[in-house]
Amino acid sequence: MIDAGPNTLLERGAELEGLASQLSGARAARGSVALLEAPAGHGKTSLLRVLRAEAADNGLRVLAATGAPLERDFAFGIVRQLFDAELHGADAARREHLFAGAAALAEPVFATVPAADQQDPAHSTLYGLYWLAVNLAAEQPLLLVIDDAHWADAPSLRFLDALARRVEDLPVLLAIGARPAEPGAEQELLDGLATAPATRLHRPGALSEAAVRALVSAKLDAEPGFIAACFETTRGNPLLLTELLKSAPFAGRADEAEAVRTTVPGTVARTVTARIRRLSDHALAVARAIAVLGDATSLERVAALSGLTPAEAASELDQLAQADLIDPADARFTHPMVREVVEADLGAQRARLHREAARRLHADGALDGVVATHLLAAEPANDPWASEILARAGRRALAEGAPDVALTLLSRCSPATPESLVALGLARFRLGEDPLPPLDEALAGDVSPDLAADAAAIAAAALVLASEPRRAAARLRAAIPRAPEARRGELEDQLVEALSYRDDDAEEYLATVERHRDSDRPTLLCHLAHARAMAGAPRSEVLPAWRRAFADTRVFARLGVERFAALWAIEALLAVEAADEAKEAIRAMTDLTDRAGSRSSAGAAAWLEARWERRFGHLRRAEDLARHGLDLGRGAHVPETAIGTTLGGILLDRGDLPGARDALAAIPEPGPTASIFGLWATRARLQLEEGDPEAALTSLERQESADAARRWLIGLREDSHALRVRILLALGRADEAEAFARTEIDRAQAREAAGAEAVLHLALGDAQRAVDAAQRAPLPLVRATALAELGFALRRDGRRADARPPLREARDLAHRCGAVALEARVHEELVVAGARPQRLAFSGVDALTAQERRVAELAVRGLRNREIAEALFVSLKTVEVHLGRAYTKLGIKGRSQLADALA
Template sequence: MDEGVTINAAAAAGPGLLERGDELERIGGLLDAAAEGEGSVVLVEGAPGIGKTALLRATREAARDRGLLTPSAIGSELERGFAFGLVRQVLEPIVAAADPAERAALLSGAAALAGPVIGTGAAAAAPTVDASFSVLHGLGWLCTNLAVQTPLLVTIDDVHWGDRPSLRFLEFLSRRLEGVPLMLVLAARPGEAGDAQDLLDAMAHGPAARVLRPAALGEAAVAELTASALGERPDPAFVSACATATGGNPFLLRALLRHLAENDTAPTATAGAEVGEVAPVTVARAAHRHVRRLGPAAEALARAVAVLGDRSSLRNAAALAGLEIDIARRAADALAAAGVLALPPPRFVHPIVREAIHDDIPTAERAAAHASAARLLVADRARVEEIALHLLHTDPAGDPWVVRGLRETAAAALAEGAPEIAVGHLRRALEEPPPPEDLDAVRLDLGLAEARAGDAAAIDRLAAVTATATDPGVATSAAIARSRVLVLIGRSQAATEGLVAIRDQAERIGPELGRLVDSEIVDAARLHLEQLPVLRRHLERLDATTPADDPRRAVVEANLAFDRVAAGAPADGVLTALAPHVTGGGLLQAAGADAPGHYLGLNACVLLERPDLARPALEASLADARARGSLFAFAYGTRYRSVIECRFGRVDQAAEDAGTALRLLTERGWQAGAPGTLAFLLEALVEQGELAAATEALRPWSGETFAGSPFEALFLGARGRLRAAAGETAAGLSDLLRCGEVMEAWGWSGATVVPWRSRAALARAALGDREAALALADEELRLARASGLERVTGIALRAAGVVRGGSEGVELLRTAVDVLAPTPARLEHARALVDLGAAILATGDAAGARVPLREGMDGAHRVGARRLASRARTILLEAGARPRRAVVRGVDALTPSQRRVAELAASGLSNRDIAETLFVTHKTVEVHLSQSYQKLGIRSRSQLGDALSAAG
């Protein structure tokens, strides 16, 4: 219709693309920006035939003039069940055409995770809780790698018919275009994306998005097209009639004019009355009438192409139509001449035409045709996904071959991170139905796919499989899968009960399966207090039955270590049993970075005050998360890094990590990890003095949310501390005492998990109850010393010293400072120094108070504890000192994100490597580095190492 149109004023006025000047000008500006490195998204919305395809074609021409690469794709209603079908259309030809060196560059780093989708043969990484994100992450970096080589324009027509995984990726990519020379132009019919409409809506409202809605043609454009089609200047009444009959829709208008030209209609005022009788629906079906006029062979071929889809071969279309190839070739030429098909390969000129042909085929005949098409494609060695698209449209007939094909494509879709596609295929397989011997396996496959897709139906389906499966192994697998879903959404009690019910059955199958179920029970039961007896019983059994050479022994030791150190057992014995599994990587290998046992072991290392063990193990798990593209493991790793940073590092980094982890967990509904993360965030914000921010973070949550959870104690301890810091001392004390009750109920009677007694002692003292305060402080000190841990002992000594006051208090505080000085607990050491200075000042020795106060203020400043640093400065002023105000410069001026990026750059990582490591965009890295150079007073990457190390 409008081949060769380019984006300029002449094109806007020419016969091919009329009245689209504004749209073309806006697109041209965005193309210029893309060529300069700034990506964008354009969504072209409009009714069928309004000219969306013509705009996309013109955009590609203009992009080529600017030197952009212009891959494209077209959505098809038939192919909605083909996982990542649109993505494959765009990327597979580019990757396939690349030479080995180019392909290796394109698929380097995180882009390798796209291998399962684009057919590079790359091995899929180990499965993740969130495999979909892994694939999206890989595809995103593949597109970035492509765009870095050559600026990219990706156009997708009829995107509303795209498969959901493709649309999910496009939405994912649309949020990551800042600083990427990549422009997306998508054409869609409004409101026709079905269950993927939410993704198109999200793209339309994104920060980089523009929405264009081409208007209907005005009468001037209608007159121009009419004159061109009918060969003479039309009467205004005739033009008005044509505009009214077609609503100014360019495609419908062309079809109408073709119909009028074939009937030798002159564009007179009188003929305008005849035009009015041709309704838009009749115009839309004009092509169908053309087909029938061309004879039975043409109609059969057109129907075959409608069933097979636009990428069918003429040979297959002829076979499906029952035509000899020569007859089919002549029929195809006739259909092309009539404006119905485009060649080669045979494809409809417009979706409207295909819809008219396809919908006219009787339902039963259409289903039979799709079955025949599937068998044709099998003989043609087509991809299993292409075959399955037709199987989805057949009538159930109890055919085992259909079930096998659908199960194969479902498995492929799961491997590609497209669980919703797998669900559709497996539900259709159940309708077939499967042979009796395969029924349980198909039901299990479907339940697992629904679980991966986040479909609530998975819970009941897996429960039904557990209850009715004839194969005990299938029943056990279903119960384990169901429990993992329940744990993720915060229903650990139901998960535990389901696992306990099948535990003995699993043991009868084999001792290894029995131990696996015991391990799953321990993971689930640990998340609710009512299940504590179950936890202890099954952990004891695991301890007794897991051999020393079994890799899962590491997980058992992690569980035992946490429970023992939380109960106050001497640290040395606990550490001796746990350390080899952490330092040798056995715990990560046995549990995996997605599993609770791994983080329980890391948490035990933190409680044992060994950040030197926890940090390398955590970095290894984060590296594993990045290699597999697991956002779940990245969120959990970031969460536990916040704990390490708050206790042994920088408070500002702890706050950022906890905030990031909480956002990721809550956005994806991973409720099990949110409560503890909130507690870590509150602790860090209080240390920063950000009490308003902490109160706001707390606002959506309540204590009832965490009732029965092991994280209830962390939450109460953090909220109690926040309330006390905000002046609500009585409310804070109430939280802290309740925290103690919860910890005792869990058996965490030591001083390691939350130092609630020390905090409550300080609150009691502030409220004037010195006797009760001393009792709490003394008990905490006794337990801390029994553990042999220096940090908790220093905390207890500090609390005891503050509560006692006077010379005795000063001596206790001096001891606290001495105990904490050699430890990595720099924040607690600074706190003890400040309290020591305050206690000395209270005795009247202002000069003696200044030294610990200055040291404490400097220490607090170095770890980002602004609230403590401010308190130290205030007391210094009371002591007659004139402390300088902290000048934020150099490394201390860097935000946590800037510092992390700068450190990674100094270690030798490229900007792309840093972006992949932190799951951020390339542009974000560039901005952080540029700002870091300014704050550090340097000009190049090579100076980063010295600038960072100079801060000590």
């Protein structure tokens, strides 16, 4: 148990014991969160003080921060308090170490000069801060103390939440003090922390009468009647009791009970006010200056704000310390309630003092964010200087990933400028709110062409997300002619994206892409490669277009991690069956998105990998990747549609009809993107396999008309041309099926797509031709299916011996690509054909799940566990678990054998 030392805390045995065990857990890398939640004065700060001393004695590094009402509007204020001192003290080498790896994403938070705006900063900053904590904890176990978290800023609380959810395998104890249900607190975030699995809640209660007696008796020779009055009126609140005893020179007699009762109901406020009243005017002025300055106190500033010389201010500080209002060590109030009382008593001077503080702090070179908190506390005034600072602080908060703080700051810019309005629009966009009102207000004024371009870009992005691509396109069309030359390309790129969503816009989309066919802008080149491939261009034409788009793999960085043009180019590669090039492109993309730390682009990358595995690799890996991607994209309409459709198709390939039905049913109400992702075709295939060819034809025709509007001739969606052949045959329309198939086979041959050709032969039931074509294509599932059908046909003809070789090959291939249902069927046929097939053991590389395989592959590429964890958005522990399982399945002892085992 922790010894509370000379200033013993009464009745806190359970809390101290619990904290002690969490502390020793943290030292053994079993981190946790201690949340001390209790009303004002119950001793949270006192417990944290004991914990800090104990941790320091036990070799932990202690970093601490305290919330304050004013600083709630300073993005990452708490985070800065926590880490700033440690980072400033660090030399260049240590700093580099602390910001190594993904931690670099957090560096802008600690820079004095704001970073340029980044994509999806919210996620990457939190991610970087998490890794900064990991790096610090790797040097020495860590105690992070955040007191008065009910006043903490929201971005910092989000970081604490992210850390809390991954703290369990770190040598870190996160100790947080907060009042429950404090007005203005970020209650949702605090509640989130309280419910994190690693959180242990401590609720120090009121003191018993015996404890009150002990506390009173330590000061006074008190009579029972006096003690009873103290207990009754303070209800065992230690703070009220302490303040009560300070408030008047009580002797402890029973006849003072009445005086006790009338003192306390006014709570601390009155006792503090009374003590302050006894002070001189100068002392009061100094107390007010300290209350206003908050965290930023210095003797000079206090003196200036209270209108005294530094020497005078210093002597008033002594007075305040003697009255036990100020802690002489750091010129802070002894208790936050003292500050609250002084602050509440500022009255009409409040605004003036905060504005004055803002000017001083600005003159002293304070960060805009700090100055801005004072401007917010001052009354709104029409002040261009203040507006400018608020706007700068708001833009920085935006760049750091704190759009909520930015919104507060930017809404207060008065006069609002076009700059502040456009930034306000961006903040609202990032928060998922409608950005159009401030953007339109900016555009109505005297706005520079550059800002107008910014406004158009933000408005269009918001409209696309809101499933209003048509309005997005209209705005972009209007903005492009007015934009500065240098910005036009970017807006045109965005227009192409907006147009790509709606089947009805297909004409204009294609015309725009074609018009720019000689451009070297990556977005356009990606769309161009796609349009060509889908219109049936042969591989020999599509590959050069792709190479131009990807000439420099930094194209992904330029495209921006949240903009998905690269996906179109990669799909073009899937369409022309260029397995190796597609793999290369996907790898380049995942490398970059991993580093950017963006969840949505990691989801998109997993989706593409799933599609690659489905066509060229292994179905179970495809399924795992699709499910992983779906997890990352959960809650967003477009990813749920795209990845849900892919998952449904994969499950159909695996022969899992109920699974496919569920996956498709889980897709939200289909929006305008359903046809791009092939939802109708996948539904058609499910309906056919469920024995309802009529319904299948209706669904397929919906897909086909969308494809036709886009001039997609090749039927890539669920092999929709082969699907039509199968449906027509099931409906007894054999002649039509035959004629349609012949045309499409010719077209597949012309575009050198042997896989597509094989699938069409298969649909017609021509197994021999299907095998011939499939041997030329890198699609193992198609090849397995073709060989199986050939084997079945030979066996039906009674040619059992001839049937065996293709069946054997089919079974091996089906096994290798994870087509479980096909493998089982072929196995049965082999038995019928008189072979005695061995059951294939399910171990080795094929037994690895997609995540296990990814972890293992990254390990082979030389990444350390923590780098793997960073890349895959998982904890270190998860990486260790996956690796351990992979070793077992592969039958190896460790990392050094991995490369051979995977080869």
